[in-house]
Amino acid sequence: TMNKPKIARPEESQPAHALWFDRKKYVTINFVVQRPKDVKVDIQDDKMILCCKNQTDDVIYNELYFYDKVQKFDSRETVHERTIHVLLRKMKPDFAWPRLQRDEAKASWIAVDFDNWRDWDNEEDEGKEEFDRYADMIQEMASENKGAAPDMDDLSDVSAEQ
Helix, strand or coil: CCCCCCCCCCCCCCCCEEEEEECCCEEEEEEEEECEEEEEEEEECCCCEEEEECCCCCCEEEEECCCCCEEEEEEEEECCCCCCEEEECCCCCCCCCCEEEECCCCCCEEEEECCCCHHHCCCCHHHHHHHHHHHHHHHHHHHHHCCCCCCCCCCCCCHHHH
């Protein structure tokens, strides 16, 4: 496997605002970027870097060290009209992340996505339902954006049923 080129920190950049929420098996981050382009994402097991441009050609750069390890080969990003959606599979499922970053100092650009924050007690233990929900959401977003849905054939065969 080829190593992705490391993303160098641009001289001038600003971080995208990031909304995140925690699930039993996954952590989800939505980076808010209007019409992102030249998107580069590097997900490692302990950190990630996002670099792109927005619709006004501002350079966006986010670098964060995760609170806990993730499975980088089972994590992925999808690019949408107004967000870059990152799904991180936790190395330790059923372990709550009290915060997104390893560092206790809160970054001003990170916020909790309370609309999607859910009490684990009410969450199904089955990960498949989570994937189906995620795949459905991608399908919806794709049809709203009139774009093609990202290739997610490794998740489930949702697109075939539509």
